[in-house]
Amino acid sequence: MAQADKTLARAGAALLGVAGALIWAVARTTWVDVEYVDDLSGAGTAAVRGADWSTEAVAVAVLLIAGMAAGFALRRVGRRVVGAIAALASAGVAVPAAQLLVRGADTERAHAILTAGAEQSGAGTAGSGSGSGADTIAQWAEITSATVVPLGPALTLAGAAIGLVGGLLLVFRPAADSPRQNKYEKESVRREKVRSDLEQDPQSGRVLWDAISADIDPTDPAGR
Structure with missing residues (x-):
């Protein structure tokens, strides 16, 4: 379809x-x-x-x-x-x-x-x-x-x-x-998605790596 x-x-x-x-x-x-x-x-x-x-x-x-x-x-x-x-x-x-x-x-x-x-x-x-x-x-x-x-x-x-x-x-x-268009998403949207993933699965290796790539502290995803 x-x-x-x-x-x-x-x-x-x-x-x-x-x-x-x-x-x-x-x-x-x-x-x-x-x-x-x-x-x-x-x-x-x-x-x-x-x-x-x-x-x-x-x-x-x-x-x-x-x-x-x-x-x-x-x-x-x-x-x-x-x-x-x-x-x-x-x-x-x-x-x-x-x-x-x-x-x-x-x-x-x-x-x-x-x-x-x-x-x-x-x-x-x-x-x-x-x-x-x-x-x-x-x-x-x-x-x-x-x-x-x-x-x-x-x-x-x-x-x-x-x-x-x-x-x-x-x-x-x-x-x-097309999924490849996701790379054009705004940085803020991508970072928000990473924070959401951290809250749901903080032990995931992929999520931790995404957080590091997005310059987000995995131990403090909210940036406090």
């Missing part, structure tokens, strides 16, 4: 890494294709990336990757906390992707995203972004259509589902702490 829990906890941490990498990669792809008309430059097309449409996607991806490392490194309680945070973040990043697939792309939002930074960069046409690699259009351009590219949002939902499963595994099956 303990070995099974340990395997599940490791699997949960690994799933967080997979989810984070998938969401991060998909956030760099096109989620919405836009057609617009500009009175000065004429008709054109532009693309809205996932990271621009769902601004939290990259942050959640980084959080999940960090959660993978924490899931392997932390103790039982820490793994549960990380799992809960990762599960909530995964659920949150799924919302904009699901809304985009169900409701379609809002042309007003697409316009706001594509015109952001256009004035600072002097952009008047698509593809002349502000240095971020994102398309921009002029403020006066009119969007005639906004078509969802379903692959990006769908893969984001898949990544969110993987992250949710990984987080829940860490919450409900965090596994017991």
Whole structure:
């Protein structure tokens, strides 16, 4: 049972890494294709990336990757906390992707995203972004259509589902702490344990040796 829990906890941490990498990669792809008309430059097309449409996607991806490392490194309680945070973040990043697939792309939002930074960069046409690699259009351009590219949002939902499963595994099956982690116990806790052992079995050779190692007088464990 303990070995099974340990395997599940490791699997949960690994799933967080997979989810984070998938969401991060998909956030760099096109989620919405836009057609617009500009009175000065004429008709054109532009693309809205996932990271621009769902601004939290990259942050959640980084959080999940960090959660993978924490899931392997932390103790039982820490793994549960990380799992809960990762599960909530995964659920949150799924919302904009699901809304985009169900409701379609809002042309007003697409316009706001594509015109952001256009004035600072002097952009008047698509593809002349502000240095971020994102398309921009002029403020006066009119969007005639906004078509969802379903692959990006769908893969984001898949990544969110993987992250949710990984987080829940860490919450409900965090596994017991490894005995080797006992060496990191605080010195005061270790000394208190030695004193307790002395009271219970003062004649034990092992206990006497532990007391000497902890700089405790076996004849006066309370230090009076």
